[in-house]
Amino acid sequence: MRIVIVRDYEELSREAARKVKTRLAARPDLKLGLCAGSTPEGLYKELVRLHRDEGLSFKRVQTFNLVEYLGMGPGDPNSLGFFISENLLRRLDIPETNRHVLDGRAENPEKHCRWYEDLIIKAGGIDLQLLGIGRVGHIGFNEPGSSLASRTRIKKLDEQTIQDNSRFFPPGRTAPERGITLGVGTILESEEILLLASSANKAEIVSKAIEGPVTNQVTASILQLHPKVTVILDEAAASCLERKEYYKYAEEQRRRKGE
Amino acid sequence: MKVLILPDEQSASLYIARLVKKEIEAKADLRLGLTPCDQLWPCYQHLVEFDNRKEISFHQVRFFATDEFVGYGPDNPLSNAFFLWSRFLCRLDLKKENVFLLNGAASNPASECIAYENILKKVGGVDLGVVGLGIRGEVGRNEPSSSLGSRCRIKILDPMELERDGRFSMHSSHPISSLTVGVATLMAARKIILVALGGGRAMAIARALEGPLTSMVTASVFQRHPDCTVVLDREATIHLKKKNAYEEINAT
Numbered sequence: 001m002r003i004v005i006v007r008d009y010e011e012l013s014r015e016a017a018r019k020v021k022t023r024l025a026a027r028p029d030l031k032l033g034l035c036a037g038s039t040p041e042g043l044y045k046e047l048v049r050l051h052r053d054e055g056l057s058f059k060r061v062q063t064f065n066l067v068e069y070l071g072m073g074p075g076d077p078n079s080l081g082f083f084i085s086e087n088l089l090r091r092l093d094i095p096e097t098n099r100h101v102l103d104g105r106a107e108n109p110e111k112h113c114r115w116y117e118d119l120i121i122k123a124g125g126i127d128l129q130l131l132g133i134g135r136v137g138h139i140g141f142n143e144p145g146s147s148l149a150s151r152t153r154i155k156k157l158d159e160q161t162i163q164d165n166s167r168f169f170p171p172g173r174t175a176p177e178r179g180i181t182l183g184v185g186t187i188l189e190s191e192e193i194l195l196l197a198s199s200a201n202k203a204e205i206v207s208k209a210i211e212g213p214v215t216n217q218v219t220a221s222i223l224q225l226h227p228k229v230t231v232i233l234d235e236a237a238a239s240c241l242e243r244k245e246y247y248k249y250a251e252e253q254r255r256r257k258g259e
Numbered sequence: 260m261k262v263l264i265l266p267d268e269q270s271a272s273l274y275i276a277r278l279v280k281k282e283i284e285a286k287a288d289l290r291l292g293l294t295p296c297d298q299l300w301p302c303y304q305h306l307v308e309f310d311n312r313k314e315i316s317f318h319q320v321r322f323f324a325t326d327e328f329v330g331y332g333p334d335n336p337l338s339n340a341f342f343l344w345s346r347f348l349c350r351l352d353l354k355k356e357n358v359f360l361l362n363g364a365a366s367n368p369a370s371e372c373i374a375y376e377n378i379l380k381k382v383g384g385v386d387l388g389v390v391g392l393g394i395r396g397e398v399g400r401n402e403p404s405s406s407l408g409s410r411c412r413i414k415i416l417d418p419m420e421l422e423r424d425g426r427f428s429m430h431s432s433h434p435i436s437s438l439t440v441g442v443a444t445l446m447a448a449r450k451i452i453l454v455a456l457g458g459g460r461a462m463a464i465a466r467a468l469e470g471p472l473t474s475m476v477t478a479s480v481f482q483r484h485p486d487c488t489v490v491l492d493r494e495a496t497i498h499l500k501k502k503n504a505y506e507e508i509n510a511t
Contacts, residue, residue, distance in 0.1 A: 001406050001474065211404065213471025224474040227408035227443065242475075243404050250415035253435055 013042030137218030150183030296391030332364030396476030409441030
C-alpha cells in the first residue's frame with residue numbers, strides 16, 4: 001500500500017487528479033470506477049478543469065458508478081448517479097454510452113445487480129477504482145458486517161451512514177435506508193485502487209482500515225490484501241496513523257527518485 | 260498451521276535443517292526459498308554438514324532468496340547475496356546456475372523485480388520457503404503496512420530498522436531501499452517453514468500466530484497458508500496464549 005500524506009484537501013484533490021491523469025495517459029480507454037460523496041468532489045472539479053483547460057480527453061473512457069440509493073433513478077436530483085453526473089460526467093467528453101450507472105429504480109434490483117457485474121466483466125474489469133471511506137469504515141455501501149467476498153447487491157445502510165448522508169438531503173427529508181453497491185469482492189478485482197480520505201473525523205477509521213486487523217467490521221481493511229492500492233490523505237485524516245513518519249519518509253524517497 | 264516448540268535455538272536449528280533435508284530427499288530438484296536472516300545461520304551450517312557428509316545432495320536443488328538491498332551487488336560484503344554465498348552457498352556442492360538471487364546492483368531495480376517474479380513463474384514456483392520472522396512480524400522485507408497481496412517490488416526501508424540491524428552502523432552510507440519478494444509471492448510457496456527463535460521475536464510470533472490478519476504483521480498472512488510449519492524455541496513462546504495446542508518436541 002502506498003500512503004501519500006498531503007497538507008490539505010486542495011492538495012489531496014490535485015494529487016488524486018494527477019494520478020488519474022497518469023493512468024489515463026497510459027491507457028486512454030481506461031475503465032474508471034467512480035464513487036460519490038463529498039471527498040471526491042475536489043478531485044472531480046480538478047478533472048473537469050484539466051479537461052477544460054488542458055484538453056485532457058476522456059473520449060474513450062468507460063465509467064462505472066460504485067453505489068446508488070435503492071428507489072432512486074439516475075435522474076433523481078438526490079441520487080448518487082445524479083451527483084456524479086453533475087459534478088463530473090456531463091462536464092467531460094465521455095460518450096453517454098460509456099457511462100455505466102446503477103439504477104435504484106430498476107424493476108428487478110437483484111437482476112440489475114447481476115447485469116451490472118456482467119457489464120464490468122465484459123468491459124474487461126475496472127482498471128482504476130476511486131474510493132472514499134465512510135466513518136463506519138465502509139467502501140461503497142459495504143457496511144460493517146458485509147461479506148468480504150460480496151458481489152454487487154442491495155445493502156441495508158448503517159445508522160451512521162444514513163445520518164451522514166442526510167446532510168445531502170433537503171431539511172425534513174431523511175436519506176434512504178437501502179443502497180445498491182458493488183461488493184467487496186467486486187471492488188477487490190479492480191486492477192488498481194485509489195482511496196481518498198480527508199479531515200479529522202476520518203482519522204480514526206483510516207488508521208483502523210490501514211493499520212488495524214482485516215475484518216468485516218471495517219470493510220476498507222480488506223484493501224490490505226490488494227496488490228496495488230494508493231491512499232491519499234490530508235494531514236488531518238492521517239493524524240492517527242502509527243507509522244505516519246515512515247509513510248512520509250518513504251514518499252519523500254520515492255519523489256526523490258522521480259516516481 | 261503446525262506449530263512446533265523446541266527447547267532451544269540449537270535444537271530448533273537442527274530440527275529445521277532436518278526438515279529441509281527430508282524435503283530434498285523427497286525431491287532432489289527441490290526449489291528452495293531462503294531468507295538471509297541471522298537466526299537461520301546455524302540451520303544453514305547444519306545443511307552444509309549434511310552435504311559434506313554426503314547425506315544429501317544439493318546438486319539439483321535450485322535456490323532463491325527473499326530480498327536484497329538496492330545498490331548492493333553480490334560482490335558487496337554488505338549485500339545479502341554476499342552473506343548467503345560466503346557463509347552458506349559456497350560451501351555446498353551445488354551448480355552455480357541453480358542459484359537465483361535478486362541482484363541489488365541491477366541497473367533497473369524495478370525490472371529486476373518483474374524478472375524475478377517471471378523466473379519464479381517459469382520454474383514452477385518455490386517448493387519450500389524457509390522464512391525467518393522479523394522482529395516486527397515481517398517476512399522478507401515486507402515491513403509493517405506492506406500489502407498482503409504484494410509481489411516482488413522495491414520497498415523503502417525504515418531508517419529506524421536499519422539502525423537496529425547494526426550491519427550498517429560502521430559505514431557512512433546505508434541503503435535506502437530493498438528489492439523484496441512480496442507477501443503474495445511468499446504465500447505462493449507450496450510449503451512454508453516459518454522460524455522464530457529467541458525472546459526478541461516472542462511478541463512478533465504471538466501477533467503472527469494468534470493475532471488478527473493484518474498488514475502490520477505481514478507474517479499473519481500465513482494463517483491462510485495451506486501448508487505452513489512454524490518452528491520455535493521455548494524463548495520465543497513466552498507470549499503465546501494457546502501453548503497447549505502446540506506440539507513440544509524434545510531434542511534428540
